[in-house]
Amino acid sequence: MPFRLRSTESVADGLRRLARAELSSISTRLDGAAPPGADAIHEIRKSVKKTRAIHRILDADNVSGLAGTAKRLHAINDRLSAVRDADVMLETLHMLRTKNPGILNGPCLARVHRRLSSHKRSVMKTAGRKATWRRVGKSVRRIRREAKHWNPRHRQFRALAAGIRLAHRRGREAMTRARKRQRAADFHEWRKQIKTLWYELRLLETSGSLIRRDIKALHLAEVWLGNEHDVVMLSDELSKDGSQGDTPVDFDRIRLVGDSYRCELRTKALASTARIYARTSREYVHFVRRESRRWHTPRRSPCGCDSSARRRSQSES
Numbered sequence: 541m542p543f544r545l546r547s548t549e550s551v552a553d554g555l556r557r558l559a560r561a562e563l564s565s566i567s568t569r570l571d572g573a574a575p576p577g578a579d580a581i582h583e584i585r586k587s588v589k590k591t592r593a594i595h596r597i598l599d600a601d602n603v604s605g606l607a608g609t610a611k612r613l614h615a616i617n618d619r620l621s622a623v624r625d626a627d628v629m630l631e632t633l634h635m636l637r638t639k640n641p642g643i644l645n646g647p648c649l650a651r652v653h654r655r656l657s658s659h660k661r662s663v664m665k666t667a668g669r670k671a672t673w674r675r676v677g678k679s680v681r682r683i684r685r686e687a688k689h690w691n692p693r694h695r696q697f698r699a700l701a702a703g704i705r706l707a708h709r710r711g712r713e714a715m716t717r718a719r720k721r722q723r724a725a726d727f728h729e730w731r732k733q734i735k736t737l738w739y740e741l742r743l744l745e746t747s748g749s750l751i752r753r754d755i756k757a758l759h760l761a762e763v764w765l766g767n768e769h770d771v772v773m774l775s776d777e778l779s780k781d782g783s784q785g786d787t788p789v790d791f792d793r794i795r796l797v798g799d800s801y802r803c804e805l806r807t808k809a810l811a812s813t814a815r816i817y818a819r820t821s822r823e824y825v826h827f828v829r830r831e832s833r834r835w836h837t838p839r840r841s842p843c844g845c846d847s848s849a850r851r852r853s854q855s856e857s
Contacts, residue, residue: 544745551699552692559594562587563684570677585620593739597703601692612679626663630656632770640797701825707737709821724772731765734758748831761809768805771798
Protein backbone atom coordinates (compact mmCIF):
# COMPACT_ATOMS: atom_id res chain seq x y z
CA MET A 541 0.00 0.00 0.00
CA PRO A 542 1.44 3.42 -0.94
CA PHE A 543 2.69 5.42 2.03
CA ARG A 544 0.84 8.61 1.22
CA LEU A 545 -2.18 10.60 2.28
CA ARG A 546 -5.20 10.74 0.04
CA SER A 547 -6.23 14.12 -1.29
CA THR A 548 -9.84 13.46 -0.24
CA GLU A 549 -9.22 12.49 3.40
CA SER A 550 -8.36 14.55 6.43
CA VAL A 551 -4.75 14.44 7.59
CA ALA A 552 -5.84 12.96 10.94
CA ASP A 553 -7.74 10.12 9.26
CA GLY A 554 -4.88 9.49 6.87
CA LEU A 555 -2.21 9.29 9.57
CA ARG A 556 -4.27 6.80 11.58
CA ARG A 557 -5.07 4.76 8.48
CA LEU A 558 -1.43 4.50 7.43
CA ALA A 559 -0.10 3.75 10.91
CA ARG A 560 -2.60 0.97 11.54
CA ALA A 561 -2.01 -0.50 8.07
CA GLU A 562 1.76 -0.68 8.64
CA LEU A 563 1.28 -2.21 12.09
CA SER A 564 -1.14 -4.76 10.64
CA SER A 565 1.46 -5.66 8.03
CA ILE A 566 4.01 -6.30 10.78
CA SER A 567 1.57 -8.50 12.70
CA THR A 568 0.82 -10.53 9.58
CA ARG A 569 4.52 -11.24 9.04
CA LEU A 570 4.90 -12.30 12.68
CA ASP A 571 1.90 -14.64 12.74
CA GLY A 572 3.74 -17.66 11.34
CA ALA A 573 4.91 -20.54 13.50
CA ALA A 574 8.57 -19.93 12.54
CA PRO A 575 10.53 -16.74 13.12
CA PRO A 576 10.48 -14.38 10.12
CA GLY A 577 13.13 -14.80 7.44
CA ALA A 578 15.50 -12.15 6.12
CA ASP A 579 13.02 -10.80 3.54
CA ALA A 580 10.23 -10.57 6.11
CA ILE A 581 12.52 -8.80 8.56
CA HIS A 582 13.41 -6.29 5.85
CA GLU A 583 9.72 -5.54 5.25
CA ILE A 584 9.01 -5.34 8.99
CA ARG A 585 11.82 -2.80 9.39
CA LYS A 586 10.32 -0.60 6.69
CA SER A 587 6.90 -0.71 8.35
CA VAL A 588 8.40 0.18 11.73
CA LYS A 589 10.19 3.17 10.19
CA LYS A 590 7.00 4.41 8.56
CA THR A 591 5.13 4.11 11.85
CA ARG A 592 7.91 5.98 13.65
CA ALA A 593 7.70 8.77 11.06
CA ILE A 594 3.98 9.20 11.76
CA HIS A 595 4.67 9.07 15.48
CA ARG A 596 7.27 11.86 15.14
CA ILE A 597 4.77 14.04 13.28
CA LEU A 598 2.24 13.62 16.07
CA ASP A 599 4.88 14.20 18.74
CA ALA A 600 5.96 17.44 17.05
CA ASP A 601 2.30 18.49 17.04
CA ASN A 602 2.34 18.08 20.85
CA VAL A 603 -0.03 15.12 20.94
CA SER A 604 -0.07 13.72 24.49
CA GLY A 605 0.35 10.12 25.61
CA LEU A 606 2.97 9.05 23.07
CA ALA A 607 6.00 8.47 25.31
CA GLY A 608 5.39 4.77 25.87
CA THR A 609 4.83 4.18 22.17
CA ALA A 610 8.15 5.83 21.30
CA LYS A 611 10.03 3.48 23.63
CA ARG A 612 8.32 0.39 22.22
CA LEU A 613 9.01 1.40 18.61
CA HIS A 614 12.63 2.12 19.48
CA ALA A 615 13.04 -1.30 21.12
CA ILE A 616 11.53 -3.09 18.10
CA ASN A 617 13.80 -1.19 15.73
CA ASP A 618 16.89 -2.11 17.77
CA ARG A 619 16.06 -5.82 17.59
CA LEU A 620 15.61 -5.67 13.84
CA SER A 621 18.70 -3.52 13.20
CA ALA A 622 21.05 -6.09 14.71
CA VAL A 623 19.88 -8.69 12.19
CA ARG A 624 20.17 -6.30 9.27
CA ASP A 625 23.64 -5.09 10.27
CA ALA A 626 25.04 -8.61 10.53
CA ASP A 627 23.69 -9.46 7.09
CA VAL A 628 24.87 -6.32 5.33
CA MET A 629 28.52 -6.54 6.43
CA LEU A 630 29.10 -9.55 4.18
CA GLU A 631 27.52 -7.70 1.26
CA THR A 632 29.69 -4.65 1.96
CA LEU A 633 32.88 -6.72 2.01
CA HIS A 634 32.14 -8.19 -1.41
CA MET A 635 31.13 -4.80 -2.77
CA LEU A 636 34.49 -3.30 -1.72
CA ARG A 637 36.34 -6.22 -3.27
CA THR A 638 34.41 -5.69 -6.51
CA LYS A 639 35.52 -2.05 -6.54
CA ASN A 640 39.12 -3.10 -5.85
CA PRO A 641 39.81 -6.79 -6.59
CA GLY A 642 43.27 -6.58 -5.04
CA ILE A 643 41.99 -5.55 -1.64
CA LEU A 644 42.36 -9.12 -0.28
CA ASN A 645 43.93 -12.27 -1.64
CA GLY A 646 41.99 -15.54 -1.64
CA PRO A 647 43.07 -16.92 1.76
CA CYS A 648 42.60 -13.56 3.51
CA LEU A 649 39.16 -13.11 1.98
CA ALA A 650 38.18 -16.58 3.16
CA ARG A 651 39.30 -15.79 6.73
CA VAL A 652 37.39 -12.52 6.84
CA HIS A 653 34.34 -14.16 5.29
CA ARG A 654 34.36 -16.92 7.93
CA ARG A 655 34.63 -14.33 10.66
CA LEU A 656 31.68 -12.30 9.43
CA SER A 657 29.63 -15.42 8.74
CA SER A 658 30.20 -16.59 12.31
CA HIS A 659 29.03 -13.21 13.61
CA LYS A 660 25.93 -13.39 11.42
CA ARG A 661 25.06 -16.91 12.64
CA SER A 662 25.35 -15.76 16.24
CA VAL A 663 23.03 -12.80 15.66
CA MET A 664 20.53 -14.88 13.69
CA LYS A 665 20.51 -17.54 16.42
CA THR A 666 19.49 -14.93 18.97
CA ALA A 667 16.93 -13.43 16.59
CA GLY A 668 15.52 -16.87 15.85
CA ARG A 669 14.19 -17.38 19.33
CA LYS A 670 10.41 -17.49 19.19
CA ALA A 671 10.13 -15.67 22.51
CA THR A 672 11.87 -12.67 20.97
CA TRP A 673 9.30 -12.40 18.19
CA ARG A 674 6.39 -13.03 20.54
CA ARG A 675 7.49 -9.98 22.52
CA VAL A 676 7.77 -7.95 19.31
CA GLY A 677 4.30 -9.10 18.20
CA LYS A 678 2.80 -8.18 21.56
CA SER A 679 4.30 -4.67 21.35
CA VAL A 680 3.04 -4.19 17.81
CA ARG A 681 -0.51 -5.19 18.72
CA ARG A 682 -0.49 -2.78 21.64
CA ILE A 683 0.75 0.09 19.48
CA ARG A 684 -1.94 -0.65 16.89
CA ARG A 685 -4.64 -0.38 19.57
CA GLU A 686 -3.19 2.94 20.69
CA ALA A 687 -2.96 4.24 17.11
CA LYS A 688 -6.74 4.07 16.90
CA HIS A 689 -6.79 7.14 19.15
CA TRP A 690 -3.93 9.12 17.62
CA ASN A 691 -5.35 12.53 16.86
CA PRO A 692 -3.30 15.59 15.80
CA ARG A 693 -3.98 18.80 17.68
CA HIS A 694 -4.13 20.80 14.45
CA ARG A 695 -6.13 20.25 11.30
CA GLN A 696 -4.92 19.48 7.77
CA PHE A 697 -1.42 20.72 6.83
CA ARG A 698 -0.85 22.37 10.21
CA ALA A 699 -0.80 18.87 11.69
CA LEU A 700 2.22 18.09 9.51
CA ALA A 701 3.96 21.48 9.59
CA ALA A 702 5.72 21.19 12.95
CA GLY A 703 7.09 17.73 12.13
CA ILE A 704 8.39 18.80 8.72
CA ARG A 705 9.94 21.95 10.19
CA LEU A 706 11.64 19.97 12.98
CA ALA A 707 12.96 17.27 10.62
CA HIS A 708 14.30 19.89 8.21
CA ARG A 709 15.93 21.93 10.98
CA ARG A 710 17.57 18.91 12.58
CA GLY A 711 18.74 17.70 9.18
CA ARG A 712 20.19 21.10 8.33
CA GLU A 713 22.03 21.26 11.64
CA ALA A 714 23.26 17.67 11.33
CA MET A 715 24.51 18.34 7.79
CA THR A 716 26.47 21.37 9.00
CA ARG A 717 28.09 19.36 11.79
CA ALA A 718 28.91 16.45 9.50
CA ARG A 719 30.46 18.64 6.84
CA LYS A 720 32.53 20.52 9.44
CA ARG A 721 33.70 17.58 11.59
CA GLN A 722 33.82 14.83 8.92
CA ARG A 723 33.05 12.21 11.58
CA ALA A 724 31.23 8.97 10.80
CA ALA A 725 28.84 9.42 13.74
CA ASP A 726 27.79 12.86 12.49
CA PHE A 727 27.06 11.59 8.98
CA HIS A 728 25.07 8.72 10.45
CA GLU A 729 23.00 11.16 12.51
CA TRP A 730 22.45 13.30 9.42
CA ARG A 731 21.26 10.24 7.54
CA LYS A 732 18.61 9.56 10.20
CA GLN A 733 17.29 13.11 9.92
CA ILE A 734 17.24 12.86 6.12
CA LYS A 735 15.21 9.68 6.37
CA THR A 736 12.71 11.27 8.74
CA LEU A 737 12.08 14.16 6.33
CA TRP A 738 11.92 11.71 3.40
CA TYR A 739 9.15 9.69 5.04
CA GLU A 740 7.22 12.81 6.00
CA LEU A 741 7.33 14.21 2.47
CA ARG A 742 6.22 10.87 1.06
CA LEU A 743 2.90 11.45 2.79
CA LEU A 744 2.40 14.31 0.30
CA GLU A 745 4.00 12.60 -2.69
CA THR A 746 1.05 13.09 -5.02
CA SER A 747 0.89 16.83 -4.38
CA GLY A 748 3.23 17.76 -7.22
CA SER A 749 6.47 17.32 -9.13
CA LEU A 750 8.46 19.64 -6.84
CA ILE A 751 7.67 17.53 -3.79
CA ARG A 752 8.54 14.37 -5.71
CA ARG A 753 11.82 15.99 -6.79
CA ASP A 754 12.82 16.52 -3.16
CA ILE A 755 11.66 13.04 -2.18
CA LYS A 756 13.96 11.58 -4.83
CA ALA A 757 16.92 13.74 -3.75
CA LEU A 758 16.50 12.78 -0.10
CA HIS A 759 16.17 9.10 -0.98
CA LEU A 760 19.39 9.11 -2.99
CA ALA A 761 21.25 10.85 -0.17
CA GLU A 762 19.86 8.42 2.41
CA VAL A 763 20.94 5.40 0.34
CA TRP A 764 24.43 6.80 -0.20
CA LEU A 765 24.88 7.59 3.49
CA GLY A 766 23.49 4.16 4.36
CA ASN A 767 26.21 2.58 2.24
CA GLU A 768 28.74 4.85 3.92
CA HIS A 769 27.58 3.64 7.33
CA ASP A 770 27.80 0.01 6.20
CA VAL A 771 31.49 0.49 5.40
CA VAL A 772 32.01 2.02 8.86
CA MET A 773 30.34 -0.98 10.52
CA LEU A 774 32.48 -3.41 8.54
CA SER A 775 35.69 -1.60 9.49
CA ASP A 776 34.67 -1.48 13.15
CA GLU A 777 33.84 -5.18 13.22
CA LEU A 778 37.11 -6.23 11.58
CA SER A 779 39.17 -4.00 13.88
CA LYS A 780 37.77 -5.53 17.08
CA ASP A 781 40.00 -8.58 17.17
CA GLY A 782 42.95 -9.71 15.08
CA SER A 783 43.10 -13.22 16.51
CA GLN A 784 41.38 -14.73 13.48
CA GLY A 785 44.56 -14.51 11.45
CA ASP A 786 43.91 -11.23 9.66
CA THR A 787 47.18 -9.32 9.37
CA PRO A 788 47.36 -5.53 9.90
CA VAL A 789 48.08 -5.14 6.17
CA ASP A 790 44.81 -6.90 5.31
CA PHE A 791 42.77 -4.54 7.45
CA ASP A 792 44.61 -1.46 6.17
CA ARG A 793 43.73 -2.37 2.59
CA ILE A 794 40.05 -2.70 3.45
CA ARG A 795 40.11 0.56 5.37
CA LEU A 796 41.84 2.53 2.61
CA VAL A 797 39.44 1.36 -0.09
CA GLY A 798 36.52 1.92 2.28
CA ASP A 799 37.65 5.45 3.18
CA SER A 800 37.89 6.43 -0.47
CA TYR A 801 34.43 5.04 -1.18
CA ARG A 802 32.96 6.78 1.89
CA CYS A 803 34.36 10.14 0.75
CA GLU A 804 32.72 9.66 -2.64
CA LEU A 805 29.36 8.82 -1.04
CA ARG A 806 29.46 11.79 1.34
CA THR A 807 30.17 14.18 -1.52
CA LYS A 808 27.22 12.85 -3.52
CA ALA A 809 24.86 13.10 -0.52
CA LEU A 810 25.85 16.71 0.14
CA ALA A 811 25.32 17.65 -3.50
CA SER A 812 21.95 15.88 -3.71
CA THR A 813 20.47 17.74 -0.73
CA ALA A 814 22.13 21.13 -1.21
CA ARG A 815 18.99 22.73 -2.67
CA ILE A 816 16.77 21.39 0.12
CA TYR A 817 18.94 22.56 3.01
CA ALA A 818 19.83 25.89 1.40
CA ARG A 819 16.42 27.09 2.58
CA THR A 820 15.69 27.88 6.20
CA SER A 821 13.29 25.47 7.86
CA ARG A 822 10.58 28.10 7.91
CA GLU A 823 11.02 28.74 4.18
CA TYR A 824 10.94 25.03 3.46
CA VAL A 825 7.66 24.51 5.33
CA HIS A 826 6.12 27.42 3.38
CA PHE A 827 7.24 25.74 0.16
CA VAL A 828 5.68 22.39 1.14
CA ARG A 829 2.47 24.09 2.31
CA ARG A 830 2.14 25.95 -0.98
CA GLU A 831 2.54 22.73 -2.99
CA SER A 832 0.12 20.77 -0.82
CA ARG A 833 -2.62 23.40 -1.04
CA ARG A 834 -2.87 22.78 -4.76
CA TRP A 835 -3.60 19.14 -4.12
CA HIS A 836 -5.39 18.54 -0.82
CA THR A 837 -9.16 18.99 -1.26
CA PRO A 838 -11.05 16.78 1.22
CA ARG A 839 -14.60 16.02 0.19
CA ARG A 840 -17.30 17.78 2.19
CA SER A 841 -20.71 16.62 3.18
CA PRO A 842 -23.82 18.73 2.46
CA CYS A 843 -23.55 20.22 5.95
CA GLY A 844 -20.07 21.55 5.12
CA CYS A 845 -18.14 19.10 7.31
CA ASP A 846 -15.29 16.89 6.12
CA SER A 847 -16.84 13.66 4.95
CA SER A 848 -13.72 11.89 6.27
CA ALA A 849 -14.74 12.90 9.78
CA ARG A 850 -18.06 11.08 9.32
CA ARG A 851 -16.14 7.96 8.28
CA ARG A 852 -13.70 8.13 11.18
CA SER A 853 -15.34 5.42 13.25
CA GLN A 854 -15.26 3.09 10.25
CA SER A 855 -11.60 3.77 9.43
CA GLU A 856 -10.61 3.11 13.04
CA SER A 857 -12.43 -0.21 13.36
